[in-house]
Amino acid sequence: MTAPLLLIEGLYKTFGGLTATDNLTLDVRAGEVHALIGPNGAGKTTVINQLTGELAPNAGRILLDGQDITALPVHARVHRGLGRTFQIVQLMGTYTALDHVALAVQAHQGHSFRFFRAARDDRGLRDPADALLERVGLKARADEPVASLSHGERKQLELAVALAMEPRLLLLDEPMAGLGAVESAQMVELLQSLKGRFAMLLVEHDMEAVFSLADRISVLVGGRAIATGSAADIQADPAVRVAYLGEGDA
Amino acid sequence: MHDPFKFSGKALIAIAILIAALVALPFIANAVGLPATTPLATRLLIYAIAAGSLNLVLGFGGMISFGHAAFYGVGGYTVGILFQHVRIGEPLFGFIPGTEQFLIAVPAAILVAGAFALLIGALALRTSGVQFIMITLAFAQMLFFLFVALKRYGGDDGLIIRRRNALFGLNMRDDLTFYFVVLIVTIGFYLLLWRIAGSRFGMVLGAIRQNERRVAALGIAVYRYKLAAFTIAGMGAGLAGGLVANYARFVSPDMLHWTKSGELMVMVILGGAGTLLGPLFGAFALVTLETVLSGWTERWQLFLGPILLLIILYFRGGLSGLFKFIGGGGK
Numbered sequence: 001m002t003a004p005l006l007l008i009e010g011l012y013k014t015f016g017g018l019t020a021t022d023n024l025t026l027d028v029r030a031g032e033v034h035a036l037i038g039p040n041g042a043g044k045t046t047v048i049n050q051l052t053g054e055l056a057p058n059a060g061r062i063l064l065d066g067q068d069i070t071a072l073p074v075h076a077r078v079h080r081g082l083g084r085t086f087q088i089v090q091l092m093g094t095y096t097a098l099d100h101v102a103l104a105v106q107a108h109q110g111h112s113f114r115f116f117r118a119a120r121d122d123r124g125l126r127d128p129a130d131a132l133l134e135r136v137g138l139k140a141r142a143d144e145p146v147a148s149l150s151h152g153e154r155k156q157l158e159l160a161v162a163l164a165m166e167p168r169l170l171l172l173d174e175p176m177a178g179l180g181a182v183e184s185a186q187m188v189e190l191l192q193s194l195k196g197r198f199a200m201l202l203v204e205h206d207m208e209a210v211f212s213l214a215d216r217i218s219v220l221v222g223g224r225a226i227a228t229g230s231a232a233d234i235q236a237d238p239a240v241r242v243a244y245l246g247e248g249d250a
Numbered sequence: 251m252h253d254p255f256k257f258s259g260k261a262l263i264a265i266a267i268l269i270a271a272l273v274a275l276p277f278i279a280n281a282v283g284l285p286a287t288t289p290l291a292t293r294l295l296i297y298a299i300a301a302g303s304l305n306l307v308l309g310f311g312g313m314i315s316f317g318h319a320a321f322y323g324v325g326g327y328t329v330g331i332l333f334q335h336v337r338i339g340e341p342l343f344g345f346i347p348g349t350e351q352f353l354i355a356v357p358a359a360i361l362v363a364g365a366f367a368l369l370i371g372a373l374a375l376r377t378s379g380v381q382f383i384m385i386t387l388a389f390a391q392m393l394f395f396l397f398v399a400l401k402r403y404g405g406d407d408g409l410i411i412r413r414r415n416a417l418f419g420l421n422m423r424d425d426l427t428f429y430f431v432v433l434i435v436t437i438g439f440y441l442l443l444w445r446i447a448g449s450r451f452g453m454v455l456g457a458i459r460q461n462e463r464r465v466a467a468l469g470i471a472v473y474r475y476k477l478a479a480f481t482i483a484g485m486g487a488g489l490a491g492g493l494v495a496n497y498a499r500f501v502s503p504d505m506l507h508w509t510k511s512g513e514l515m516v517m518v519i520l521g522g523a524g525t526l527l528g529p530l531f532g533a534f535a536l537v538t539l540e541t542v543l544s545g546w547t548e549r550w551q552l553f554l555g556p557i558l559l560l561i562i563l564y565f566r567g568g569l570s571g572l573f574k575f576i577g578g579g580g581k
Contacts, residue, residue, distance in 0.1 A: 112475070113451060113478065114451060119448060
């Protein structure tokens with residue numbers, strides 16, 4: 001088997017007395033969708049934030065394509081191919097949907113130390129951004145300021161922004177959170193259509209979505225992975241049933 | 251469209267009228283027997299440059315710099331010190347010859363102020379929020395006391411510049427000539443600000459103000475862009491300082507005092523932070539109010555305060571918001 005795209009080795013993170021990530025080892029293979037599930041407080045978002053570089057682990061290593069990225073700042077990791085979406089959408093209130101994607105295209109093209117040409121007239125930014133908005137089904141809303149987009153549309157926009165960065169690995173932090181049944185199904189369909197183009201590490205509570213998308217699933221409890229395997233393996237795993245799926249799912 | 255840096259036909263006409271009014275102003279002032287208006291208007295334009303430069307960090311970039319007057323003062327002293335070395339006929343530090351050429355002294359003021367901004371920004375931008383405010387203030391006060399201590403250049407008393415810098419054989423002593431020099435520089439400066447605000451750099455800067463975390467997640471090294479904006483803003487303040495040194499033929503540590511930084515902030519906020527022409531309106535309003543009120547009463551600040559308070563409370567976009575409201579162009 002080839003080396004995994006992302007390898008997390010012995011990751012360890014504490015906040016004061018609380019151990020949020022406890023000797024976590026996990027890998028994501030090229031092109032696969034690996035879901036990270038676990039009860040609230042299991043430390044899923046903490047893992048994501050250590051992968052993106054917003055949090056520094058106390059110990060352990062993160063390797064992307066065999067290279068140690070543990071000490072790299074947030075922006076440098078993005079250029080190595082690590083994209084993300086946020087659980088709580090992070091957008092710029094006065095910018096339009098198109099502005100957001102165009103800014104991501106611009107960032108992907110390299111530095112932005114260009115001071116004179118009007119960025120909003122730049123077809124080299126606007127055309128690819130338009131295409132991405134179409135891809136996620138937001139083309140009709142391109143010129144709306146994000147303040148007037150619905151929650152579902154903002155989630156779609158988050159995804160379009162992430163796609164503009166052409167990631168090799170996309171970290172999806174609860175892409176279905178707060179979506180209605182219809183929107184949620186659309187998002188699953190959208191992610192399904194992107195499957196294989198790049199690897200995804202999917203943090204999600206919506207089990208239906210997880211089971212339909214994920215190639216492998218890891219279950220995080222108390223900051224450690226108690227099981228990794230296919231959907232069937234996970235559903236059959238007695239430890240998982242006790243810790244997580246348990247009575248609440250019955 | 252929601253592009254604030256693209257002007258509608260109406261806005262373009264308004265800008266054309268504004269420029270025409272500024273060109274006509276000294277002639278009208280002379281005709282109605284108020285020749286003192288021309289130097290006052292010169293001072294207004296210079297403040298508009300200083301406030302416009304602060305707006306780049308404060309309004310567009312969301313960095314609350316409370317030490318902007320430092321760069322204004324450094325620009326002023328650059329012109330003053332270069333002139334002083336012509337007068338005493340001895341090079342600065344033993345190798346930099348003095349100059350009284352406008353086209354050398356003022357660009358030097360821009361560069362020296364920019365260098366200080368780069369240095370101070372590099373340290374201050376490691377912090378944010380209240381810490382950033384305090385650090386920029388502290389650096390500015392350090393420079394203030396440095397110039398107070400520089401007895402060689404007048405210390406506390408300031409430095410008198412006997413003649414304005416020379417430019418193309420123009421009679422710079424003439425207030426009207428000097429006004430037009432400053433007007434051209436001001437228009438050029440605001441054109442530059444307009445281009446920057448709408449550029450790729452400007453888009454990044456505006457995004458940083460609104461959501462720094464998001465911008466970093468796009469793979470953008472936020473710190474570099476903030477530092478670039480801080481440096482450009484310092485250069486703009488240096489330009490204003492270089493002009494005011496020529497205008498007043500005098501520089502003093504007062505130019506760097508924290509109250510001057512505060513005044514520039516008031517101009518930006520009063521005019522409308524993050525709007526292109528806001529700082530210009532703010533500078534005009536503040537200096538005009540000061541002039542008019544201080545003509546009426548010695549306790550003019552007692553009246554200035556409530557007026558500022560009302561504008562800021564009732565028009566969230568400052569004067570720019572007020573104009574939009576009147577023009578019906580707003581939402």
